[in-house]
Amino acid sequence: MARESDTPQAWNEAYRWVEQDPAHGVAFAKAEASWEMAGTLRAPTRADNDAVVHGVGANDDMAADGDEAPANPGRRRFAAMAAGVGLVAAAGGAIWRYAGPARYSTAVGETRLIQLPDGSKVRLNTDSAIDVAFEREIRQVHFVRGEAHFRIARDASRPFLISARDGDVETTGTDMNLRVRPDLTELTVLDGKVAVLDHGRTLTEVSSGSSAMMRAAAISVVPLPKGELAQKTAWQQGEIYLQGETLAQAVEEFNRYRRAPMVISDPRIANIRVGGMFSARNSDDFIATIRESLGIDAITGSDGSVMLIRKSRGEDQT
Secondary structure (H helix, E strand, C coil): CCHHHCCHHHHHHHHHHHHHCHHHHHHHHHHHHHHHHHHHCCCCCCCCCCCCCCCCCCCHHHHCCCCCCCCCHHHHHHHHHHCCHHHHHHHHHHHHHHHCCEEEECCCCCCEEEECCCCCEEEECCCCEEEEEECCCCEEEEEEECEEEEECCCCCCCCEEEECCCEEEEECCCEEEEEECCCCEEEEEEECEEEEEECCCCEEEEECCEEEEEECCEEEEEECCHHHHHHHHHHHHCEEEEEEEEHHHHHHHHHCCCCCCEEECCHHHCCCEEEEEEECCCHHHHHHHHHHHHCEEEEECCCCCEEEEECCHHHHHC
């Protein structure tokens, strides 16, 4: 497709053509990945202002000094995303068969540092898994489950593409944390910027110091203060950092690292707020703290599970 025919009608045709056959997606990806995404993820210049399209919600001042703002930015950015994340669903199967993915995973309570062939590093948190497949034009990861910190080596000619349950992420080099929660997928960008595409084809740019909450057809981006950034990466030091979460939320975090769960057996204590820094792999310290300071008792079962209940009045007085 000639770039001079970059019209809404042309991009509608491109959408339909890519969806017809996975092979179309692979062909389009190889033609577009290097050219378009490299422009999207660097600062634009006057020379290429007509080729770079900014993320959703970009300021119209980007087209100042007489430069005409790009017509139909959503479709222009589709060229980049079709080169990678936009094709994960449509053409992912063909790419995986060609490259042959490698599976990396962790057990419950385990973390693992992975060195990828391009120099990128991935640290997997507890009970996590990714599939990695690299080609000459594309570095591709299928995020299977759990949580991971990515420190991606910069390569403007070969985008790094991550396909997750609720959306797809593309970058040419960044530092970020990705976690698949039960109800959404959470992306935290620590350095650089990434393009995110949900399954409804909404394209959003997420920059350093921000977090994106992704569901199947929606993305919400919020800036994070330093304290919250530290909280989201505390697991890399083997810690759980609580800043006023409910007891139910805290228990959910600790259970990610336990083979036998903690269970809140008394609904009256579920919304008690807790705080502090605790070892992720030693929940005994957390249990001792809430017993002493919050009037909560813990009953350990023969299988190692722990039931949390409110202490009786008689126990409080002893």
